[in-house]
Amino acid sequence: MSSATRTSVPNSEAVNRGYNFASTWEQNAPLTEQQQAAIVALSHAVVERPFPSKLSQGNISKENNGLSVSTKPGNVEESGEIDGVLVNTNQFYKWFTDLEAAMKSETEEKYQQYVNTLTERIQTCDGILQKVDETLDLFNELQMQHQVVATKTKTLHDACDRMVIEKQRLIEFADSLRSKLNYFDELENVATSFYSSNTSVASENFLPQLKKLDECISYVENNPQYAESNVYLVKFRQLQSRALGMIRAHVLSVLKSSTSQVQAALRGSGGNKAAVSEGVETSILYVRFEAAASELKPVLEEIERRSSRKEYVQILSECHRIYCEQRLSLIKGIVSQRISEYSKKETLPSLTRSGCAYLMQVCQQEHQLFDKFFPSTSEDSSSLAPLVDPLCTFLYDTLRPKFLHEANLDALCELVDILKIEVIGEQLSRRSESLAGIRPTLDRILADIHERLTFRARTHIRDEIANYLPLDEDLNYPAKLEQSAESKSDPSSIDQSSDVFKTWYPPLEKTVSCLSKLYNCLEQAVFTGLAQEAVEFCSVSIQKASKLVAKRSSQMDGQLFLIKHLLILREQIAPFDIEFSVTHKELDFSHLLEHLRRILRGQTSLFDWSSTTTSLARTLSPRVLESQIDAKKELEKNLKATCEEFIMSVTKSVVDPMLSFVTKVTAVRVALSSGAQNQKLESAMGKPLKDQAFASPDKVAEIIQKVNAAMQNELPRVMEKMKLYLQNPSTRTILFKPIKTNIIEAHEQVLSLLTKEYSQEEITNINMVSIAELQAQLDKLV
Template sequence: MATKPASATLPKSAAISKGYNFASTWEQNAPLTEQQQAAIATLSHAVAERPFPANLSHEHISGRENGLSVNTKDNTWEDSGAIETVLVNTNQFYKWFTDLESAMKSETEEKYRHYVNTLTERIQTCDDILHQVDATLDLFNELQLQHQAVATKTKTLHDACDRLLVEKQRLIEFAEALRSKLNYFDELENVATSFYSPNMNVGNENFLPLLKRLDECISYVESNPQYAESSVYLVKFRQLQSRALGMIRSHVVSVLKSASSQVQAAIRSSGGSKAAVSESVEASVIYVRFKAAASELKPLLEDIESRSSRKEYVQILSECHRLYCEQRFSLIRGIVHQRISEFAKKEALPSLTRSGCAYLMQVCQLEHQLFDHFFPSSSEDISNLAPLIDPLCTYLYDTLRPKLIHETNLDFLCELIDILKVEVLGEQISRRGESLAGLRPTLHRILADVHERLTFRARTHIRDEIANYLPSEDDLDYPAKLEQSAESKSGTTSADENPDVFKTWYPPLEKTLSCLSKLYRCLEPAVFTGLAQEAVEVCSLSIQKASKLVVKRSSPMDGQLFLIKHLLILREQIAPFDIEFSVTHKELDFSHLLEHLRRILRGQASLFDWSRSTSLARTLSPRVLESQIDAKKELEKSLKATCEEFIMSVTKLVVDPMLSFVTKVTAVKVALSSGSQNQKLDSVMAKPLKDQAFATPDKVAELVQKVSASLQQELPKVMEKMKLYLQNPSTRTILFKPIKTNIVEAHIQVQSLLKSEYTPEEVQSTINMVSIQDLQAQLDHLL
């Protein structure tokens, strides 16, 4: 829109005035901030620089409504002084303003429309591209589907190929497995042809491989009985195996016999017979030459041992062991028998046993080494060599057996047990190990025979030398024997301070202890217990019998001390034996049989009444009676009784007057307390004790003097005799202690009566009895 400057003279229109006033009023009521004003100024400058729209003329603006036109020359409203068309009302102004605003908006939005058009074109282009992309994607999806179809067909083809390859491999393996199984059956013809070949023998290098292949075929056919004709093939295979094993047996026999012949020829060439070969020739020829001659068997025998898990080879190996032992036994039996016979001619029984065992141990060790050379895996089992070792050991047993039966010396028999148990079994065989284990059965057999013989001889010795011993005068010469021993002991020099104490013992005691000391380490505990119980019992009875003879020969006290002495020695000497001396005896009792038979004959009982106690079975059944005898307890019992008897005899010897006096006084008091119908007796007993005839002060003084004399004369003699019989001071002290107690007790009782029945003057002046303290000191001095 173009405006012309208005003349200064033209009045302004009312609309303009109102508009101006409105703007002023608006400006006043709503003032702008500095920032807003700066923004308006900036917009004003920007609008001022913009060109007019194309549909407007720079010179004028024409309006259609009411012929109104506005012409402006300047850019500012304030400078616009002339307007072509006069705006006469508000409507015209608003219309004009609207057109102007539209023009301005159109000019302002032009670039945005251009930008929108550009964007629209580009969106259209994008839409076209999207359509092309969608088409391309559709083509790609179709191509992908086609590719998947091709891949699926290819995978299916590959899987089919893999399955065919697996099936092919399985068929190949099946064919190979079938062929491997058929190979075992096909081997029958090959093996049979080889074994029946005239050139085939055990020494052939192909023999053992063929035998191994034959074993494999047999094992396979045995483990697969479900195959057709497997039983037929198994029979044929076993026939071939039996033929091969027979060839092995024949070969082993041939080689062993050849080796034995070579050894025998070597012995003959050395100038000796098989029974009289020297020890050097025995070692060099019989063992070294035989080993060299039979060395060709070693590979074959080792191969058989390696197959010992099969029963056929166990049998052939056992057969080879037997054949080997037979050949070796035939080769060395004469030599062994000759050696043992030479020992028997020259040596006594103990030395014969020692030499024979030593020689057999040497032979056994050499034979075990040779056997280990041929059968290295079988040598650990000693039973394999038993057919050779046992007959060789029998030579020694047969040589010793007759000598053992006739041997009566206990020392020799005990020495034999010591040789066999300690030296041979305990040291040599245990130290050398399994190489000598084959000797154990024979040695234990010999040892059992020696035990049996020793037990028999021990019982005979106990019966003859102890139970039935007949003492001589010198054996019973007590106490003379003890006195002579004491004199010889006192006269000995320092070089001979230990005389033989056994000389003072009763011989059966010495024989008993000597026998038990020998048997203790030789016999089994159960056997020794029975013999010890019997020996102790018999010895105790023999000592008791001898003590009675000593009583007749010397005195009762000598007999008592003799018995105490020997029973103490016997008890002391059997204490180290760690055994029970208690033995239970069982015996059958038929004493009730006669009474039952009488009742049956009288008709009081039936013979066939099985429900009653009188039946035949019960009648004929014996009773088993058991009795337990403890020899040690019986010994203790006898010793205790003898000691008590000795104590009482010594007590009576010393204080018998006092004991009689106390007894009489006790009897008088008992009679007075119980009363009596005899007036004369009552009048006599009614007297005081000191007025009694047996109890006057003089009588009491007399018996006190007798006791005092016995204490000073008889009791020392008793003590000397005790020292003679009992050398141990502690034993004498133990035995004398109750004697002392009895003597002191008798004095105490008498003193008690004196104190109650007699005056002090009578006790001190007339009776004059020793005090208890002095008596005890006197008795202690005797020890």
């Protein structure tokens, strides 16, 4: 295509868009290497263009160094063929030029047609685009108009919604105002109803009107910002007070009527209401009041349902009090008379059982009846207290004088067991809900018995243990033990266990018996104090008795007596799971005397409050001195000291000659080692040991003979006494073991001296037993 032709193409907007699109396409979608290679291959393939189909090789002939071209008449452009004979080069060039022009014309004609077609289409597109632009302008204008219409429509809808909401709000406000005004309008309706002469608590409209009144009061209380709310509240409360007063009067009237009917029935059935049988009593006292409960049930249920408000709490409490007063007026005489009859006929333990059982029966029946009147508040024991407490007081006033005059520990312990185990532990625990009101009285009786038992226990410890005056037969040891041993060996003896206690010193038996009785009856803190006192006094009493036994019999009998009873006391108090230590606090005023002396001497002033002196308050205040006493440790200490004393006494009675001999030898050697100043004494001590007067073989043989005699005579007698006092073989073994050790050590010391200082002949003449023989001899004694 020539440049003229290209310039003739109209430069329209569509062409620009196409060109821009092609350029953008070329930039955004570059050809791959494979696509580029394909284009190169195509370009090489079309380099040699073929002749037109209308030209053929047959039309070109070669003659005589020239070209012959055949041409046909007609338009070359139409036929595309040129017929003629080319004679020379000029003719060829001319022919070629014509041929080229024809070919170019033929080629440009197709492209010109394509250009024309594209131009027409571009013009068509431009026209379409112009129409589209006009259409878009119309559409934009239409959209703007639609937006304006939509805005106006939305504004109208919003205004309508606001008007609807406002209308609904006004309707709700009117309804709320109407509902609020209803509470104030109810004042006249309720007042008319309550002040009417025909109004009564039993009427059908009373409780609904009372409910409306409560609602009005609650509403006015919660909205004090309303005009004249205080005035309306006062008027509503006046109406409420009048209604509650009517309820109180109605309850009192019904209960009084029932009480009058029961009293009339009691007078008609026997004349004396205290003599009515149990069956008739139940029928009269309870059945007729159950009818009253059915009559008052709707009103009392409403009161209990509204007991969260203080006004109803007060009226409910008044109803409880009225009920208790009416019931108490009916049954107090019967209960008092029954308990008095028990008191006249029965002993104190039996009276406690029967009195508590009867009182629990009455309280249970009263609780069941009370539950029918007040089902929601019957669980609270304080509600029935005005009725139960006076009934319990009858039993308390009857029992208290009796156990305050009781001095027997066994009887008091039995009362504790009855109340603690049988009454409170068993009967009261099974019916704890209905008998909760009687629990304080039972606890009070038990506390008083504990106090009386503690007092009597202290008196018993003081009189029977601490201040016990032994009789001759109490100190008849070892005769009492020998008699007991004979009774045990006698086949005809039946009660051998009682003989064991007969051999005990009486304060020991009383201590063990007293602690055994009190252990489960008193609180641990109280029992600990009593046990500490009892063990301490018993230990002192046994020590005193051991001295008396030693005077009557022998020193060994006194020691074994003390060991025996201290061991028994330690064994008997072991099961008690307590600490036998008590802290005693005392007030010490001893420093006041010295301070008064200083005041009298003028060394200090009574009113001197300077910082250098003690203030008056501190000076005149007593000092608190604390001392802790552990009776169990003191018992162990005394037992250990007594055992050691007995061991040394037995050891000395058997091997005392040997111990004296060893002591003298030790003294001589100490004197020699320290140097003697007296020449005569030095010469005397310089002799060999066997040449000393006290250590001659004859003297040593005499010592050995005395020890052997004691081993044969004294030691078996000691063992017999130990068996008599200490019946447990293990105890005797433990006590005899150090004695055996001491005897063997004494023999070993003497044997060592004999081996070093004496000849074998002298040792043979002394005739001392070997250590092995001695051990065998001692083992036979155990």
